[in-house]
Structure formats: C-alpha cells, structure tokens
Amino acid sequence: MTRVGSRWFAALRTPSIHESTGLSNYCGSGMGYQQHVQERVSLVHRYYDPTTEQFLSVDPLVDQTDAPYAYTAGDPVNTSDPSGEFGISIPLIGCIGNCGSPKPKPFTCLPSGYYLSAATGAISCASGPIVGGSLRAGSTAAQARAEAEASGYPIPDDYIAEPAGNGQGWVFRVPGTTGNANVIRVGEANSKNPTGYVRYFNAARQPLNAEGKPGPDEETHLPLRGDENEGDGFDPFDPFVISTSQGCEGGVPT
Amino acid sequence: MSRTPEELFNGQELAASGATINAITLDSNIVIHVGPNREHEFRIEADIEMQRSTSSDYLVVRYDPYNRNAPEYRHITELAMVVTQGLDHAYALCTGALELELSNGTRMTVQPKDRYEAWTYSFGNFILACPPGGFNA
Numbered sequence: 001m002t003r004v005g006s007r008w009f010a011a012l013r014t015p016s017i018h019e020s021t022g023l024s025n026y027c028g029s030g031m032g033y034q035q036h037v038q039e040r041v042s043l044v045h046r047y048y049d050p051t052t053e054q055f056l057s058v059d060p061l062v063d064q065t066d067a068p069y070a071y072t073a074g075d076p077v078n079t080s081d082p083s084g085e086f087g088i089s090i091p092l093i094g095c096i097g098n099c100g101s102p103k104p105k106p107f108t109c110l111p112s113g114y115y116l117s118a119a120t121g122a123i124s125c126a127s128g129p130i131v132g133g134s135l136r137a138g139s140t141a142a143q144a145r146a147e148a149e150a151s152g153y154p155i156p157d158d159y160i161a162e163p164a165g166n167g168q169g170w171v172f173r174v175p176g177t178t179g180n181a182n183v184i185r186v187g188e189a190n191s192k193n194p195t196g197y198v199r200y201f202n203a204a205r206q207p208l209n210a211e212g213k214p215g216p217d218e219e220t221h222l223p224l225r226g227d228e229n230e231g232d233g234f235d236p237f238d239p240f241v242i243s244t245s246q247g248c249e250g251g252v253p254t
Numbered sequence: 255m256s257r258t259p260e261e262l263f264n265g266q267e268l269a270a271s272g273a274t275i276n277a278i279t280l281d282s283n284i285v286i287h288v289g290p291n292r293e294h295e296f297r298i299e300a301d302i303e304m305q306r307s308t309s310s311d312y313l314v315v316r317y318d319p320y321n322r323n324a325p326e327y328r329h330i331t332e333l334a335m336v337v338t339q340g341l342d343h344a345y346a347l348c349t350g351a352l353e354l355e356l357s358n359g360t361r362m363t364v365q366p367k368d369r370y371e372a373w374t375y376s377f378g379n380f381i382l383a384c385p386p387g388g389f390n391a
Contacts, residue, residue: 164383165380166263166384166389171381178378179376179378183381185381185383187383187385190385190386192369192391193386205295215282215320221370221386
C-alpha cells in the first residue's frame, strides 16, 4: 500500500450509504466506526472523583463519544443530531469566491518567513530561503481548499472557511456550527512539516485517519500533495526550498 | 507565573483562564474540559509534564493508545486528580508550549511536537492548534 496521496486514499475508501454526498471519501464505512467503538469502549469517557479516587458515571456525551457515528448513520460530517434522536442533514449554504475572513497577522509570534527585530521591534522578512510545500504561508482559503482536494482530501462545497487561530492555515466547517466537531483543518507547510497537512475531525472532535477512524499522529495528519504518487519521487518529509514566501516581498511584509 | 506579551502567542492568555476544570476524557487523546458547560476544550496529543509548586520534581503523563508495541498509559490517575481544580492561567507560548496553571499550584505543560500538532484549544469558533514545531517553525 502506498503511504500517502489520493491513490492511497482511494484504496482505503469503502463505499457507504452516503456515497451520493461524496463524503464517504473520507468518512469510510459505518461498519468501520462500529468496530472501532467496540474495540475502545473499555478505555474512554469516564470521569474521576478525586475525593473517592474513583471514576464516576458514564460520559453524558456518550451519544457522541462512545457511538460517535451511529446517530448520524455513519456520516458525522454531513449530519448532526442536536436533539439526540436522529441524524439530520445540515442545510446547504453556498458561498462564492474565497469564502473566508482575512487571516490574522500574529504580532508577537510570527509565521515562518518573518522575524521580529529585538533591537527595533520592526517586523521584517527573512532574507534567506525558507522551506515550503504545496500550501505555503500566507495562503488563501481557496488555495487551501484546492490543495486539499488536489491531494485527495475533499472539502464539501458548503463548508465555510475561517482562518486558523494560529494564523497558519484554515478551518472549514458547516455554517452555523462552533467548536472543533466535524471540522476540516488545512495546515500550511512549515519547516517541520514541509508539505502541510489536512485533518478531519468527527462529531466527538477526534482527529481521523484516511479510513475515517481515530488513529495515531502519523495517520491523522494527512499530507498535502507533493508525494511519490505524483510520479516525481518526491518524499513528503524531505523539505525543499523556495526563495520567497507569499506576503513577504522585498524584505517588507505585505 | 505572569507571562509577558512577548512570551505569549498573540500577546494574550487563552480565554479558559479563570474557569474550573470540569472533566477529563480519554478517547483517542486526552481531552481537558474547562468551564461549567465544558465550553473550553484542550485536546492533548502529546505528553503532559505535571509539576507541583512544592517540588521541582515533575511527572510525565502519557496516553498513547496507538503505540505500535502496546498501548501506553502513565500517571493517568494523577492527571485525573486535577478535575475540579481552578485553571488560574492558560497560556499559549510563542514556543508552541501550552501551559496550564492550576489553583493548587500544579503546572501542566505540553511541548510542541516536531512533525505533528501537539495540542488544540477550542472555544466557540476559535480553534488554536499548535503547529508542528511550534508557532515559529
């Protein structure tokens, strides 16, 4: 099995009852979810009372956490269950163009490519080369969406984009929702993760792997394109160098 | 410990400061729920260093259910003891470290990981994840 990329993703994909939505591309099958839940049931969601040194009752969010997908028929990204009874479809709200707010510009913590002068306090651009992947610092929401989809990780058209709180990527979510549930995040490349990555989260706010299941770090950070599947022998964990970064021209941040 | 604006991401504390730790859940990661309605959430995907104010010693909480050799759990009981503690300060440092200072003097620190996100804080629409290597990587 190839490690990353759209082909690998497609190979793992299992058709589900939500095939028509296209969301099964990253949701996997409902059976997979149930199997996973059964495997981990003894570990999760119990609370601890420090006075008695015992774990307490089951998680009140058990409907979401112990059976995170059954209530939406295996499609937590496209449906919700605010009443706790049935999965319902989120109304689709279209968007045109970028569909995202301006990204925040961190002041005291600067993204890759900038530095803060200790002497003058001025923000300047790095003069040397910086590393970058398929989604670089200063990306737009449209670029993030395009790179994710080109890498084999679809983002539903009706999801709206919000700038990530760290200023280094984008959060895509169902309109009208809050929190980390069912979001798709796209992280820009940096010197430590030179391809950038996509992360999918379920209704229980757990990061998912390409099979739609929670998993370890290396599986839930889905690398953006630039991998060996493109036929150029590129290693996604081998940094390459670009000479300039977006939003940083002539030594002056833009 | 007070933090200077230069040490903090965006020069501010996280909004969870001043609330109480409501619950801790263990799913694929450690999740610390803060506030009466669990409106603040810290999802921790790395080790947590816990240090008490009365000692320089610290322990490392590890929750690694996906360890390739065998699931690894360390000091989970000690972690659970922080439930009901006040969260005096919640800091996201420019280094990428997350610092939680509790009302009993315990300090919990999560350092950034090299290639992956180490922690995520969410509150309403605000989601702050520690990028691989920290905010300045």
